[in-house]
Amino acid sequence: MKPYADRRARLLAQMEAGSVAVIGTAPEATRNADTEYPYRHDSSFYYLSGFSEPESVLVLVAPRGDAAAQSILFCREKHLQSEIWDGYRYGPDAAREAFGFDSAFPIDALDEHMVRLLSNAGALYAPLARGGEQQQRRWFDGVRRLARSGTSAPPVLRDLPPLVDEMRLFKDQHESAIMLRAGEISAGAHARAMRFAGSHGAGTVEYELEAELLHEFRRHGAQFPAYTPIVASGPNACVLHYNANNRRTRDGDLVLIDAGCELDGYAADITRTFPVNGRFSPAQRELYELVLAAQQAAFDAIKPGRKYHDAHDAAVQVLAQGMLDFGLLHGTLDEVLAEKKYTQFYMHGTGHWIGMDVHDVGLYRDVAREDKPSRLLQAGMAMTVEPGIYVRPAEGVPEKYWNIGIRIEDDVIVRDNGFQLLTGGAPKTVAEIEALMK
Template sequence: MMPAGAVHADRRARVLAQMPPGAVAVLGTAPEVMRNGDSPYPYRHDSYFYYLSGFAEPDSVLVLVAALDARPARAILFCRAKDPDHEIWDGFRYGPDAARTAFGFDEAYPVDELDHRMVGMLSNAPALYYAPGHSAALDAQTTGWLKGVRALGRTGVTAPATTHNLLMLLDEMRLVKDAHEVDLMARAGAISAAAHARAMRATRPGMIEYEIEAELLHEFRRNGAQAPAYSSIVASGPNACVLHYIANDRRILDGELVLIDAGCEIDGYAGDITRTYPANGRFTAPQRTLYELVLRAQAAALAAVRPGQPYSGIHAAAVRVLTEGMLDLGLLDKRKVGSVDNAIDTRAFAQFYMHGTGHWLGMDVHDVGVYRDLALSDKPSRALQPGMALTVEPGIYVRPADGVPEEYWNIGIRIEDDVVVTDTGARILTDGVPKDVAEIEAWMKAAR
């Protein structure tokens, strides 16, 4: 496996290879945002910028210049100047010279020189690749650079004739993970699984949801993860029927289920796991019935994760199992919805299962990449290929309603794992926490 610096240099080379000779690409990182006074929010780099640079400091811009004639391609970093006085207050910063060496850039300069140098680099460049709408500040700077180049028109200098959305190119690259990325995602998955296992063991009726959240956060940090990959969901009882519930402030009652949807981020890559289990360690009969239905749906969906198969087949497999179960259990009235096929065609199942069965996963928990093959006129679901990473997360959510059997009211269940498509099928990255009924009950009994 290549070292991290070589991985990022290889990605930059792949971008440059897709640009015409002499073209210029510009990409900035995320800004530092103040929370109040002089206290910023915890800083998190821009995913696209980090994907190409491996550099995590704010106030940074990456410029790529494609080779032209005898002039080689260049990767140029603009970053904060070295400043010992600021480092006393805010910590280490690389500065251009050290950053160039440490991260394998061809050139590096203080970010204060960006505007001046960009006018020169864009002069006579045939094309500009940037990220329109991604950063209002960088959009304004780009407009200023182009105006500066056009002002030199009387001297024979020309501005780029075409502009291209750099993010569309990067989305396709990021969609297929390399070995370095899969390794990081496996670590994120393992840490996230350990956190879920810890939370499951710690749960007792009478606790407040945020106490369980604290167990997750403890396990994330003690294993080296920098932060949660998203706001953790710890939803008990009826809260489990709220898909993105994050208040986490309800007291957990005896006999209820607890749904946890949480994952950590490590070195820029996300884990994303959901488990549902009984607070007292024992499923009731209705809870078990619905849980095992969702587990069967997940097994069917996982079996559909194969190279060459359409992404949409994952959802279709889960929906069929869930819909059959809804009809068998009386959640859906056969007299009203008819056959399984009709219930699927009319989306009758959406009363109890209203979301998709997964999403791309990577640097962002809902990662980039289109789900359809845009190269074909009818834009079918795109085929899975080795290296794609995604979640598989069917669920069922039963809110009180007329005609719905009361024993299932306020039961929400979701089971989610992270997978990477391989040459022969799928590798599950998050199997370190139990999900079979017998395993969960035995695990929780042993912890008491």
């Protein structure tokens, strides 16, 4: 469990001497009656602990003077009857040994220990936007009751997520390996869906393709889909977050699939678009190759020292020129860009951070500067690259392009010499897709 211990040490090094950080994991959630949703831990808690059980809290105490740093886990106790019904739980002793904490205690003892740990502490670091005020008030009240003995509560309350978010933005070797495998599994799932469509053709229902994705995710050990898959055929592909996945495909449809698995806490995010009958029409091919060119332009802008936003600007430049070339827009390129006319057909950004969360944490702009410019890319940052084009029926728009929705999305990690592609196993060129589906 060295990666998690290393992360805790890095966080402790950023905290004020003698301060205390507290972060809990996500609670279990009831779906209906006595049925719960599949449990998924809090990302930042897991990032620092490697511990995936609910009802857990991690406490870090920064060193001060002769007092060494401490990492303390509070978790559920061993309980034979509960384990018979719900499965294995570590309990404090086994968790301390397995995950490398300095100490571990039952979760029911949290309040008692927090009064001790916060006594004379310099500051409390906690997620300020996630509630917990009543619990913190109990701890502070407990400390203040000891005031006659010279004990004081922390005079400062600091927001913990900004520190952890900036750490999570840069993927270490352990994370990169998991993300690469998640990308490989997800790429295989997209290829499987294409093969299924190629063998079944028009008339396939969107949820049948979704089933192929989910089968491939789980077959290779992924615990969950990283998000609800989008399987959008025909006009549905022009709805960015469509996920009903219940339309029966028709001959001539394009199918846009946006789906990725979650493996060991890390997400993949891939989008591919293909013709359900295995052959792109001339109009579909024109727009598809335009989006593919836009993605390549974005790729060319990804390297350390370039601005995060450069990839989007490069993709927009290519897409806007194509919209003019194909008669979707009219005027000059400068006018289309300055007036953002391209947003009629391309209305979202060209990517986002990715990691433990699909839309992962981390700032996109340098907030320390007054003008808040786009931040510079650095090695270790992971991001998606996902240009698209979505043509809804409209006056003045060539009818041959109506209801064509295309997005092509891949995941990359910025490296010293450019980037590492994590999702290259999913067929992407017209020739690759048509050959696979044939």
